Amino acid sequence: MKNNFINEIIERGFFHQCTDQDKLIDLINNKSIRAYIGFDCTAPSLHVGSLLQIMCLRLLQKYGHQPIVLLGGGTTLIGDPSGKDATRKILEEKMIDENIEKIKKIFEKLLNFKDKKTMPIFVNNAEWLNKLQYIDFLRNIGKHFTINRMLSFDSVKLRLEREQSLSYMEFNYMILQAYDFYKLNKNHSCDLQIGGSDQWGNIINGVELIRKINQKESFGLTTPLITLASGVKMGKTESGAIWLSEEMLSPYDYWQFWRNTSDNDVEKFLKYFTEISVDDLNEISNKEKNINNLKILLANEATKILHGEKNSNDSEKTAKETFDKKGIGKNLPETLIKKSQLINGLNVIELLHDAKIMNSKSEIRRAINEKGIKINDKLVNSEKEIIVIENFEENNCLKVSHGKKKHFIIKLK
DSSP: OTTHHHHHHHHTTOOOEESOHHHHHHHHHHSOOEEEEEEOOSSSSOBGGGHHHHHHHHHHHHTTOEEEEEEOTTGGGTOOOTTOSSOOOOOOHHHHHHHHHHHHHHHHHHSOOSOTTTOOEEEETHHHHTTOOHHHHHHHTGGGOOHHHHHHSHHHHHHHHTTOOOOHHHHTHHHHHHHHHHHHHHHHOEEEEEEEGGGHHHHHHHHHHHHHHTOOOOEEEEEOOOBOTTSOBTTEETTEEOBSSTTTSOHHHHHHHHHTOOTTTHHHHHHHHOOSOHHHHHHHHHHOOOHHHHHHHHHHHHHHHHHOHHHHHHHHHHHIIIIISOSOOTTSOEEEEOGGGGTTOEEHHHHHHHTTSSSOHHHHHHHHHTTOEEETTEEOOOTTOEEOGGGOOGGGEEEEEETTTEEEEEEEO
16 A cells, blocks of 8 residues: 555656665555655745645644644755856844744645644754854764765756856855755654755755765655746746745636636646546546646646645636636636726726736837736727726626636726
8 A cells, every 4th residue: 555655656656766666665555654854934925836845744734644844944045056157145143033923824735634644744954044053064064975966966967068057055055955854864863855856965964864864765866957948947937936925926817727728738737736546537538528627627727736625626717707608707807906097097907917917008108009808808998098997897897808717807906
């Protein structure tokens, strides 16, 4: 039964590398293990770029293992250089602590807290990193790392090859992450670290540090880095990050992100981001000839996991009302403006800017000139168009469409 964790990791395409796959399989065949994934706390929410890792934590629980969620209160003060071209903005501790509390709430929605044996353990690495004595740390931990080896890992090597600066602070990050794994192994009996493929070097360092100090065997497993069919890294779009927090991205917008998945990505993402069995997905894919129905299935299932079945159903219903019936769906993103602003009419650019439909007036002007803006399903032909109270129809609502896929509601207050 335990071995099924690795089987499903491979079957769903989550598997990239493992330090010793056969020994890890033997271990999880004989006992339930604890495994950890670390998460940066640079923002008050994670985005979908972290979702594959979270799906791994859900699979751990499914097969009777216990996940450790490491929230990097300490390492976020430094910033992981992996995959980065420049040094991250350094955050204050207070802001990092606030981010941690908000990120915890996301995990409360995504992981199972009912079974004590598999209930996630939350750990903040500030607990040990903020207490380190520099000289002691160099003597006891630093001696196990060579500069030659550290320079060989991609997180460092690629930055240097591109002649992009790498601060001494960032250079130390891999030692701190290795130390995290060592502490979790020692204090929480953690046998496995899971991370994206760009974390491979950091994970190996942790495995080796545990062997040298704790004289125990531990394991590392990485997942593939995901890019969209367009080549863009998973997690961000032209309009911004796809956040997992409802406060930062509505369930409807989240549903729409998955609904707008590229044809080339949809079957892969059904394996990654839903919990429909692979056998069932293969059967569905063979029978379903309409790719849009697969996209709706993906949107429904992915949204249900994060935001619940009601929000998933409401989002699908809103999309049908908006796109198929040309109506105003109840679940569309809403913004409010004062009725007093419309007494003498308001220029369409001013209206859309005040309602924060787009980031700037120049962006709105460009969209109008490119015939990309509709008000109540009617094309806006001039940037001089005036919007009046009478344009607000059902329940004092105005529907704004930007292109074919983005729809918003402006309400009078």
